[in-house]
Amino acid sequence: MLEAMDVSVSFGGVHAVRAVSFRAEGRDITSVVGPNGAGKTTLFNVLTGFQKPNIGNVVFADRSIVGLKPSGIAALGLVRTFQKTEVFKGLTVERAVEIGTTCGRDFPMWQTVWPGAIGRARETARNEARRILQRCVLEDVAGEPCAALSYGEQRILEIALALAARPRLLMLDEPASGLNPTEARRLGDLITSIRADGVGVILIEHNMQLVMRISDSIIVLHHGEKIAEGTPSVIARDQRVVDAYLGGSGFAAA
Numbered sequence: 001m002l003e004a005m006d007v008s009v010s011f012g013g014v015h016a017v018r019a020v021s022f023r024a025e026g027r028d029i030t031s032v033v034g035p036n037g038a039g040k041t042t043l044f045n046v047l048t049g050f051q052k053p054n055i056g057n058v059v060f061a062d063r064s065i066v067g068l069k070p071s072g073i074a075a076l077g078l079v080r081t082f083q084k085t086e087v088f089k090g091l092t093v094e095r096a097v098e099i100g101t102t103c104g105r106d107f108p109m110w111q112t113v114w115p116g117a118i119g120r121a122r123e124t125a126r127n128e129a130r131r132i133l134q135r136c137v138l139e140d141v142a143g144e145p146c147a148a149l150s151y152g153e154q155r156i157l158e159i160a161l162a163l164a165a166r167p168r169l170l171m172l173d174e175p176a177s178g179l180n181p182t183e184a185r186r187l188g189d190l191i192t193s194i195r196a197d198g199v200g201v202i203l204i205e206h207n208m209q210l211v212m213r214i215s216d217s218i219i220v221l222h223h224g225e226k227i228a229e230g231t232p233s234v235i236a237r238d239q240r241v242v243d244a245y246l247g248g249s250g251f252a253a254a
């Protein structure tokens with residue numbers, strides 16, 4: 001569904017991403033890992049339209065998305081999370097997700113003039129929001145103001161808001177950062193349930209336990225280059241990865 005081809009990005013003399021190619025299949029969890037400064041965020045920004053590559057192409061759903069605005073890419077179904085739930089802090093969790101389901105959607109003209117249509121559209125949005133909150137196990141806090149959520153719940157709410165945009169491919173940038181092991185496990189369960197719904201996920205993440213547990217495919221970056229790609233068990237045995245990323249300590253699938 002998404003293919004990056006020979007993507008390179010330089011900042012002055014710094015080669016942040018060097019000729020990286022990979023494919024992310026529509027119903028897979030594809031993780032991008034690597035040490036600090038490996039180029040993960042820069043690559044993520046290229047895929048979501050926040051950074052133009054110097055060279056290379058990115059094809060999503062059979063069309064090149066290089067040069068499209070982030071909003072245009074999101075409208076195609078490639079949706080990212082933002083750590084920005086504070087914009088909804090005065091609203092309840094359910095209302096925030098409900099508003100999220102209507103963002104970027106066109107409403108036919110008749111809906112604005114036909115009595116009852118607005119109420120019906122609101123009801124549809126509310127039902128969709130409830131379904132998303134259930135999927136994210138946030139239904140118990142649906143009536144709470146967003147600002148009252150714990151840090152871990154706020155991170156899950158970011159995903160709920162991204163799901164409200166009906167992604168075909170969801171991009172998550174370090175969703176486990178700052179989560180405790182229980183929260184990280186809950187996050188992993190959520191991400192695998194999103195995959196089970198037929199939505200692909202691209203995950204940039206430092207938490208290797210989580211990555212090894214849920215990924216279908218892992219791409220390893222080092223100094224901007226892709227040094228390995230494969231299933232968790234293939235990556236765990238790759239000597240170049242173990243040397244470059246893990247300082248020779250090795251790791252096991254969790």
Ligand SMILES: Nc1ncnc2c1ncn2[C@@H]1O[C@H](COP(=O)(O)OP(=O)(O)OP(=O)(O)O)[C@@H](O)[C@H]1O
Pocket residue numbers: 011014015016034035036037038039040041042043
């Ligand atoms: N806007 C920028 N201007 C100059 N250099 C940049 C810029 N953005 C990133 N870099 C450099 O590009 C390289 C890759 O950075 P990037 O943030 O993509 O790595 P990363 O793998 O996401 O790191 P981390 O895990 O620490 O977030 C680094 O050397 C970084 O200093």
